[in-house]
Amino acid sequence: MPNTLILSIDAMGGDHGPSVVIPAVDIAARQLGDVRFLLHGDQAQIEAELAKAPAARAASEIRHADKAIAMDEKPAQAMRRGKGSSVWNAVEAVKDGQAAAAVSAGNTGALMAISMLVLRMAEGIKRPAIVASWPTMNGISAVLDVGANVESDAEQLVEFAIMGAAFHHAVHGSTKPTVGLLNVGSEEQKGHEEVREAHALLRANSFDFDYRGFVEGNDIAKGTVDVIVTDGFTGNVALKTAEGLARFFGNELRATFKSGPLAMLGAVFASGALGAMRKRMDPGAVNGGPLLGLNGIVVKSHGGADAPGYAAAIRVAADLARSDFTAEIDRNIRRLGAVVSESAASPAEGAAE
Amino acid sequence: MPNTLILSIDAMGGDHGPSVVIPAVDIAARQLGDVRFLLHGDQAQIEAELAKAPAARAASEIRHADKAIAMDEKPAQAMRRGKGSSVWNAVEAVKDGQAAAAVSAGNTGALMAISMLVLRMAEGIKRPAIVASWPTMNGISAVLDVGANVESDAEQLVEFAIMGAAFHHAVHGSTKPTVGLLNVGSEEQKGHEEVREAHALLRANSFDFDYRGFVEGNDIAKGTVDVIVTDGFTGNVALKTAEGLARFFGNELRATFKSGPLAMLGAVFASGALGAMRKRMDPGAVNGGPLLGLNGIVVKSHGGADAPGYAAAIRVAADLARSDFTAEIDRNIRRLGAVVSESAASPAEGAAE
Missing domain, CATH: 3.40.718.10 (Isopropylmalate Dehydrogenase)
Structure with a gap:
């Protein structure tokens, strides 16, 4: 075979x-x-x-x-x-x-x-990451880490960028993924030391992706970039906050359509389109989250997924296995290694505003 | 007068x-x-x-x-x-x-x-915080800090809990606000050192609020607690992520209602109720965020607010000024001072999973 x-x-x-x-x-x-x-x-x-x-x-x-x-x-x-x-x-x-x-x-x-x-961890990678495929106004973005870590230093954030870009390329079909680093503002001096240092590292070299600098929370749903990089604590909170809001939205939509005879009539006509919309938007609805950074491909399906949902996770595994994914990560990790050993730390300074 | x-x-x-x-x-x-x-x-x-x-x-x-x-x-x-x-x-x-x-x-x-x-800062408070009033399935919750800080230690998180509870009590009318600490899981050993230490401090004393332990991102929209405490980086990202998603909902809703003749008919009937709903759910729509922790009350209105929106911010200032707000914070900060000097740090241990 x-x-x-x-x-x-x-x-x-x-x-x-x-x-x-x-x-x-x-x-x-x-x-x-x-x-x-x-x-x-x-x-x-x-x-x-x-x-x-x-x-x-x-x-x-x-x-x-x-x-x-x-x-x-x-x-x-x-x-x-x-x-x-x-x-x-x-x-x-x-x-x-x-x-x-x-x-x-x-x-x-x-x-x-x-x-x-x-x-075991893949060579040159310090920490694993869990990536979420997040529906946006612009397609699907990869957000990571969403829960494998509770803290991440600058180099780990850069590793997440490398792994997330290779994932987006392999599974969501971008040719040269755009990557943003999640922060509380877009100016250079914003954020804590880890994100400012990661920003400097990402700027300092050319990887197989297009680093676009800092992005903010509202850029996720906008689809400003293909890959959004953050530590596992912030990423997990952002993902669950969005999932909670999507559920709230679904409930409110149902309640709104029961709020009066006109609204009920509206619901009768629009219910099919609305149901599809709700499903399309929920960041919890896209199934198949690989565990990145390991010596081998492992994809996690939602525990509650139905058969088509689980099949989507199998497709993610197949897409990764048939792609250049592992070699692409390895190639970029080697470039990172070169940058880090050269620059060896000229730390960013200045507290954020 | x-x-x-x-x-x-x-x-x-x-x-x-x-x-x-x-x-x-x-x-x-x-x-x-x-x-x-x-x-x-x-x-x-x-x-x-x-x-x-x-x-x-x-x-x-x-x-x-x-x-x-x-x-x-x-x-x-x-x-x-x-x-x-x-x-x-x-x-x-x-x-x-x-x-x-x-x-x-x-x-x-x-x-x-x-x-x-x-x-200047109020006595006993190390860092200010910005609080957001966040619409939930259960009323309005206060989320803080959403951007005054990029990092927060355990004591600062406890200060945010004290200030957020006093704010919720004064402006949103809870008698004994419930407070949760934002984390990536609800078990004791979850999260990074700062949240686990803050958790221990909040458990160790009785304040004028009801501390309920760790909550997760999806608990915000659920309205699980009245006050959600987190560092300014995570809070800012969560708030902006939710604002972005609310905007995405609005756009998708409009697009959905143009997706076919039946859906368009639905929109005609339901548009009023849907517009109201969208406004009710957007965490950016509740105006009036006080800057907490100062020797005096200062309320920030959205820059783009209209007259009724700005008037809502004036009402927040009036509610705070007419309440027991400052004394309540002071009373609880003194209790915190007592706990901190007693326990002096028996740090929580064990990395999160």
């Missing part, structure tokens, strides 16, 4: 397990062309689902696992007792070269901990 | 100057009862507007100022050359005890710099 893409799937993770994962594999098997799947998890449950999913059955091989990691399991616990679980085995198949990428809907902390332990 | 409230107004600040500020004073004069205004700015321009605003004219006294601070002036520059400007004089009237509070729509950085210089 020279050009066949092999994907490793944790069939047990997520809120619904095989009853969603196998139908998703069925969709992906029909969409993705020459692809095969290693399905990790409980053999009997997987077989029962495959019986109803002929495309998945034809393209899959079951790898039985006795254990599954619970959705509420702590990362430390998952690392200790995770060996032999469906998620562990799914990631290990990538490490062993049996598969080009792994997909799991298991809990993020456990998936990250196990992936770091099994795959 | 024993119980007359006197407010000091920068008539020149904002995108529109006296042509918006004086009509706003006119609205406030009719709404706020026993209140008088000191109007700082260009006498001729103010008089021309007062001629069309009888309620404002009856309640006001003009204080001529030759200078105004431009909307794009840097804070450092505003401090150097600000003396004698309308905004400087408006704040100085509070310092001199001539007025109980000042309102300006001038640029935030300049207003903050001048206010800190003229009024």
Whole structure:
């Protein structure tokens, strides 16, 4: 099978397990062309689902696992007792070269901990990142880190820029992604030391992307740049704030359409278009967030995703695996290494206003 | 005039100057009862507007100022050359005890710099904060800091909690405000050192508010707590991210209603209710953000606010001036002082997951 893409799937993770994962594999098997799947998890449950999913059955091989990691399991616990679980085995198949990428809907902390332990960090990268695909007025932007870290120094922010640009290029099709660094203003002297230092590092070299300087929170929804770089604390808060607002918006829309007879009539006519709009705008609705920075591709699906949603995460894994993604990151990390060792720190100064 | 409230107004600040500020004073004069205004700015321009605003004219006294601070002036520059400007004089009237509070729509950085210089920080408070009134599913929450600082240590976060609670109590009418600390998860061990230490300090004492622990970004729109405390970097990004998303909603809503004949018909029926909804949800739409932590009350209006919007900011100033606000902050800051000197730092440990 020279050009066949092999994907490793944790069939047990997520809120619904095989009853969603196998139908998703069925969709992906029909969409993705020459692809095969290693399905990790409980053999009997997987077989029962495959019986109803002929495309998945034809393209899959079951790898039985006795254990599954619970959705509420702590990362430390998952690392200790995770060996032999469906998620562990799914990631290990990538490490062993049996598969080009792994997909799991298991809990993020456990998936990250196990992936770091099994795959290790890619050479030259200090910290992993989780990237979110965020719908904007201008397409889809990649925002990272949204939760793998709680603090990030300047070099880590630059690593996020490199990884986010390679991700956007591979999955969202930009040829030379534009990149912005999230800050509280667009002037050079704004922000804390980490963002000002990262800004200087990004300015000081030419990477395979187009660095555009500082952007602000409102630039995310505007789609001012393809990739928005921030520390995991700020990114996580921004993403969840937006998800909360999207939900608020949905509720208010429903309430508004019940607010009087004219509005109710309006709802009858417009409900289809409005439902589609709400789904298109929610930053939580685009599924498939890769864990970046590892020696191998691991994509996280939302725990609550339905079969088409999980299939979207499988497509992200396939896009990354078929792209120049890893080599692109490696190439740019080497350039960063050169800059950092040259400049060795001429720290930015001056408190922000 | 024993119980007359006197407010000091920068008539020149904002995108529109006296042509918006004086009509706003006119609205406030009719709404706020026993209140008088000191109007700082260009006498001729103010008089021309007062001629069309009888309620404002009856309640006001003009204080001529030759200078105004431009909307794009840097804070450092505003401090150097600000003396004698309308905004400087408006704040100085509070310092001199001539007025109980000042309102300006001038640029935030300049207003903050001048206010800190003229009024100084309140006793026991290290850093000022800017608070945003944020519409939620549950009323209005106060979010702070949204931009006065780029980094905040644990004690500063506790100060923000104290000031935010006093603000919510005075302006949004909660009797014992609930307070949450913004973090990337709700478990004790989550987040960076500053939030975990602040959490410990808030748990360690009883203030005049009800501390509920960590909250996440999606809790803002949910209205889980009355007051959300975070550092100025994260708060600024969250606020602007939400403002950007609210604008995106507005655009998409318009586009959706043009997407086909049925949807257009829906729009005709529902447009009034939808317009009201959009305005109700935008965290940028609630006007009047006080600068907290100073020896005196200063309220910032949006630069682009219209007359009713500016009048809302004047009402915030009046509510604060008529409340127990300053004493409440002082009382709680003293309690914090007691806790901090007792516990003196038994730092929380353990990296977040």
